[in-house]
Every structure is written in structure tokens, then in C-alpha cells.
Amino acid sequence: MIAETPTPPYYAVIFTSVRTEGDHSYAQMAERMLELARQQDGFLGVESARNEIGITVSYWRDLESIHQWREHAEHSLARDKGRKEWYKSFKTRVAKVERDYGFDVE
């Protein structure tokens, strides 16, 4: 779903990736990482979609909370495994959201 984020400024981590063939326990790891991320101080929400490429955008209160999540031991292990098994290529971009606007039929 579309993340319900607060009024800017806040931060977005845009993670774009191309997967290798096969699962290699990827789905299980992805679910676990999401569960862990939600518990982090400063986590604001996440959006994810995949077909030819995958895009996951996570939203954070500030750079400090992104840094803390990056240093998380289990997340670091998952990143190492990602480079070895799950991803052919990826790109991570850290961006400061300056403004947002939306639309909802409801």
C-alpha cells in the first residue's frame, strides 16, 4: 500500500534491484527485514513493487535513523547475502523528501 508519511521533510531510501534466478530463501529474508525495519526508531513506512525490476522505498525520520538501520547486525548479514545470492545488480539512493502531494478517491 501507499505509505502514510508525515509532512516533509523526511528521508527516502530508494532501493532498486534486479534479482538472480530462483528464490534462495529470498522471500523469507524480505519478510524478516520488513518486520525488523518496522521496529526501528525513525521508521515511517515502506512501499514495494516488483516485476522486471524491484523497487522498495523506505521512509525515515532522519539520516541518523537510516544509519542505525544500516548498522543493524541482521540487516548487515542480509546485505552480504544479497550481494552473493539474491541480486544481479542494485542501486541504493538516499534522498531528502522536500514536498509531497497526493490524491485518494475515498
Next chain:
Amino acid sequence: MIAETPTPPYYAVIFTSVRTEGDHSYAQMAERMLELARQQDGFLGVESARNEIGITVSYWRDLESIHQWREHAEHSLARDKGRKEWYKSFKTRVAKVERDYGFDVE
């Protein structure tokens, strides 16, 4: 594919959406908008994925090029139609990419 963007800083427009049922000429419009965006001054690249939600991230040199694209007549018409026919809800976030890093098996 993963967009090949220059060294930061540059800008990202993160467009997250939930579609209505049916196509309503959506695919045709989406292709046309991509074709137009690529012609804009300051356009750096785009990444897109959709399953339950759609995420399209376009990258731009600066706020001025984002503004110019927003003012583009055909793009404005498409946005109006998007609110009426194509989207149940969407959120647009304008963010300044401060750093990026990646990985590529090749």
C-alpha cells in the same frame, strides 16, 4: 532497468499509485509519457515496477526541470485523466538524492 544516474546531488520524483480496474488506455498513455519525459531537458532516467501498487521513480537534474515537466501541456492533461480514470489513489514525493551506491555482478 536500473537508471544510470550521475553523481549526486540530483532529484527523484517518487510516484506511488494504486490503479483502478481495467486499462482505459492507460498503457498507451504511460508509454507516451515516458517518451515525452525522455525528451525533457534535465531528465536523467526512470525506474518503474508494479504489482499490488505501482512505483515509478523519475530522476531529474534539478527542481527547475521537474517544474518544466510538470507544466508540460500533454503531461498536465494526462494527470487530469489519471485522477478521473486511472488511479484510485496516488502519492507524489519530490526528493533530493544526496548519495547513492550500487553493485553490479558484471
